Amino acid sequence: MNEIIWDLIKDKTIDELKKGIREDGRSLDQYRPIKIEYGITKNADGSASVKLGNTFVLAGVKFGLGEPYPDSPNEGAISVGTELLAMASPSFDVGPPDENAIELARVVDRGIRESKAIDFNSLCIREGELVWIIYLDLYVLNDDGNLFDASALAALSALKNSKFPKMENDKIVLKESTNIPLNLKRLPILNTFTKVEDLLLVDASLKEEKASDGRFSVCVTEDGFMTAFQKGGIGSFKKDEIDRCIDLAFKNAELLRKLL
Amino acid sequence: MNEIIWDLIKDKTIDELKKGIREDGRSLDQYRPIKIEYGITKNADGSASVKLGNTFVLAGVKFGLGEPYPDSPNEGAISVGTELLAMASPSFDVGPPDENAIELARVVDRGIRESKAIDFNSLCIREGELVWIIYLDLYVLNDDGNLFDASALAALSALKNSKFPKMENDKIVLKESTNIPLNLKRLPILNTFTKVEDLLLVDASLKEEKASDGRFSVCVTEDGFMTAFQKGGIGSFKKDEIDRCIDLAFKNAELLRKLL
Amino acid sequence: MNEIIWDLIKDKTIDELKKGIREDGRSLDQYRPIKIEYGITKNADGSASVKLGNTFVLAGVKFGLGEPYPDSPNEGAISVGTELLAMASPSFDVGPPDENAIELARVVDRGIRESKAIDFNSLCIREGELVWIIYLDLYVLNDDGNLFDASALAALSALKNSKFPKMENDKIVLKESTNIPLNLKRLPILNTFTKVEDLLLVDASLKEEKASDGRFSVCVTEDGFMTAFQKGGIGSFKKDEIDRCIDLAFKNAELLRKLL
Amino acid sequence: MNKRPDGRNPEDLRPIKIEVGVIQRADGSAYIEWGQNKIYAAVYGPKECLPKHIGNPYRAVVTYNYRMATFSVPERKNPKPGRREIEISKVSGEALERAIFTEKFPNTEIEIDVEVIDSNAGTRVAALTAAAVALADAGIPMRDLISAVGIGKANGQLVVDLNKEEEDAEDAVDIPFAIMPNTEEIVLLQMDGLLTKEEWKILCEMGIKAAKQVYEIQKQALKSKYFVEEL
């Protein structure tokens, strides 16, 4: 069923959700079936795919070498890119990342970066001169809603799967790995809530997103911290709605973390 | 009143100008009220805003470090950019500089550069290796005509307001200034004349520009030199018209220079 | 006569070709008159123009200096660019190279590169550090069909005409040449065949191309090698058609090579 | 409770000054000085959509262009808009759209341009605050204003309106925050850092309170131009 139809049946979707009915029989606070696969490509230094229902995202990591930023001479860096592939949706186009892809990449990036899951000091090879740069690229292959959580999960999985490449004379030796994993000190999980009238849906499908105006994402760690918020869309959230989202995020994140 | 209307009342505008009547009561060879403010932003190494009637332009200077050009190993450089901000006019769009912005930037650049107002040798730190580069960026906030003169005046004012940043180990120390001003050896003033039929208008408003096809700009120094010409628009100028423009330019520039 | 008309009279063009009649009286396996001029521009290190009937292409070479690729530390490089100038056809637009220009550049590039006509080792100045890079740029000035063969011929002619610039302290001395020619060890000739129903045309004019769906190009050397194939367009070729093209290519290339 | 680096108490805002109607060509405009931040905002519209197919037959399309001048930051910014500017433009435009009666203007565009000419932390909330005033100045019918403020943590303290020095603290948490002041609905909410649920609860209250102070300044600025008692 395509997006135009979902727009047309928006009212019906809302009515059903109000009755607590989701198309696939889930409760409002439940995720769709999740399937994670690791090491899906050999040329990547780390990779993973995530299926969240029919939503399908790939993440791949390549290590690069570069100079550190002047204000953090003994820290490596991470760079997150996202492509909403034209194949993923009739409404995505070929071309450079648009504002939606950029927002997605930046929210995924912040959730991981701020959690200090990656020890950036450990990416320093020679202070002020040479550091590892982690290039993490996300490819959305199929959009059936909740790209934020699927992408964040794929990103984390790919990082977890990553091994440093071999380096000689300050250059990467292509096609050789060291078997030294990238250690993650935390597992920050992004949880996105979609507001449909007064309801807060967990892991909305695309059809449900079409019936909604607002989205709120919160990234949480296993030790009780929140590392990123992002409100998106035209809707608004009351304070107590945010609080409910946060509580639910901590609860659901525990379940999701077990899948990694 | 918007631009479409000015196009429609073009004939009326011309008739009034022929009678010597300008909408704000000025004579044909008079500038609108001019207001210059210096040091408008702290993060810039120099800055100024210029209001020419309702036309409003900001200029800011940042110093950078770079290698000199191979053919002038002991000279620094200047780079002038212009943005016709979308906010400045209903007819300006968001996006990279178009041909109008590029022409504007290049005419302002030439007027200053050719006057030798800036001693490029004094911008050399180590011959053939390290020189100061002056990045001068112009932002047009409101276009009510004569962007050329307003921009040139803002550019000159910002340069006059500039102080070198602190440098350590061949790197700029951010947020620290030296209090050493950038010396200007001349004050080149750009004067733009707008041709409406046989009339030559000084400092045309946008409404007057809409009734015109041609523009001629001349940049003059206090010691009798012209440093740049630019004829723009579809009109043409007779030799004696150019001569009248030049005479008036030297006269008006003296008045404008006093405002700096 | 313009392209829309050629589309309309496509059937008539096909009928005449089936009778063996080409608009200019050539046989199906004949090239149009070819005119090659060398050294057409002084600022280039090598240049040539080629006229193939009314099709008109310029090629120019500039040498540059750069680092070798890590996997071939003692080899120089060649970079081929093509511009289908807006002036060359009512259907070409101003702008960056489109897929047609890119295909053209890459086929010309492969034909020359793979023939090993250029000894890339001889372009090495210091292993792993400094090599010559040949920038070969093609400008299509008039498109009357068979841009592939005209461009490949112009490219080869310009290379044949090239002399190394003077170098001092690892930098090119502008405007000074050494009189040392770039040696070509082979003369690879590109031959393009245009399929119109069951006919295979040599050197199709634009009118003939408009009546065709498919094109096959093969680049051949004087010592019996093929160095590049390219099938383009929507048509298909049977095995025996390819074989006929190859035979004819070796035959025609001998004639073309004599013109160089 | 400790004094902050610039001497403020945790709930103190930096000085804010708003001027209305500063860009003559625009349908509405505002200039804001918020601490060292200096920002111009202008509104054009509702106007025809160009190209037409970007239009929406049910409501006005809201576009928000947040840009920073090259010289508005300590290290010269590339003139080309970066990914940060694009993301801020997206979420800020969505925040404003919540307040605008867009359904009254189908097939039109409301364009909001903001230009940061000097900066010292909190530019996106200052820009949003100015943009809301510019929309009101343009006479665009709105449910409410949008009032924005930064909240967060720095040097072990929960504070409102962090400046750059505080944003650079080791433990800094930065939360751009905006509400419709009359309903307290949150329309902009982002966060960067390590924050607990308890800290958030306190900060959210501080944010609502601070945003309402910003609201008073917005109303005052509009009154100065329009001499109206209540918006």
Place this chain on the structure above:
Amino acid sequence: MNKRPDGRNPEDLRPIKIEVGVIQRADGSAYIEWGQNKIYAAVYGPKECLPKHIGNPYRAVVTYNYRMATFSVPERKNPKPGRREIEISKVSGEALERAIFTEKFPNTEIEIDVEVIDSNAGTRVAALTAAAVALADAGIPMRDLISAVGIGKANGQLVVDLNKEEEDAEDAVDIPFAIMPNTEEIVLLQMDGLLTKEEWKILCEMGIKAAKQVYEIQKQALKSKYFVEEL
């Protein structure tokens, strides 16, 4: 005849696995694993042309977008499509267009997107093979499938389906090759290297034979989804 670096005989293909219908949103899709190559292909259309003027009043326009993920190659690829990807997209789209009854769908577009996520030589022919299956899955009427394979020379031997190690051989010749399997018409043919006429004649036969093996795998994959006896 010598064994090849990976132990194959000259006419052996690497293992090929095709899955149909892997992208739920697309009108048709396929996933192919061909040796280490992993590629997704999806088809949208026939659909409205946007902007309209790209449409053709006599037939559907076929667009083919071949892209490689940044991490699909040993050295990270720039995310921006390069000239190689653009050329491959052009000739692959032309190859497929030969097989599609485009005249049945004037003024529409058939969009084919392929994404290479892992690679080891021969991605363009693997992608084309997957794309043909995706077109069939989308129910686009076709004269025939398109079956593709690499042929060429490496280490003094004529072989089919070169892997990366072979492509990097000193004497390597690489020939992307595709046919309509039922008529043996060649729809894709490129070449790089030094090849004699005699070598080509042998290779062309090897290519047709190998492409027909690929065809069997394509049909099998479609059957697994559709349970049809013959395409």
Place this chain on the structure above:
Amino acid sequence: MNKRPDGRNPEDLRPIKIEVGVIQRADGSAYIEWGQNKIYAAVYGPKECLPKHIGNPYRAVVTYNYRMATFSVPERKNPKPGRREIEISKVSGEALERAIFTEKFPNTEIEIDVEVIDSNAGTRVAALTAAAVALADAGIPMRDLISAVGIGKANGQLVVDLNKEEEDAEDAVDIPFAIMPNTEEIVLLQMDGLLTKEEWKILCEMGIKAAKQVYEIQKQALKSKYFVEEL
């Protein structure tokens, strides 16, 4: 009065050769050799505006694309058009537009493309000179031709048609200059350098005289093609 570096007197032009009708596909075209400068110019139009909204209901739109080949200058030029090329295109197109009866062709475009393939100072005036001839060759109705020439100062002398060596002199002033030769109206005028009013007065006269010489060469070239006595 001293001889110039290349032996010319101050008012001497370099050798100029113009050929008409060199680009067969174009509606009009010309090739100019002016000293070492070599430039092709072609005209298409009046033709349909694409996209339509760039059209003007009262007159033809004139677009002028001045480009330099990468190998036309001592140091290889980036293939992407630079700011200099964009500015020259703008002012040159405006100069030509003055001479064209654009009001006869509303809602159309007249496209002029010029390509510099070799250069040695004065390319923009040489290009403009060739473009005017190409417009005449295309049969575009014009008030007058446009005749252009460089004027300026070098090595202490006022001269016409500076070459590169003169342009690089310490005291060089370069003034691209173009007129409608029959009315002496100035349609292109730019300047770079330090010039006095008195110098300008002399140069302007020299420029008009030189441009009229250029005009004779333009007419001669057109005559050679058309055998007409007077334009």
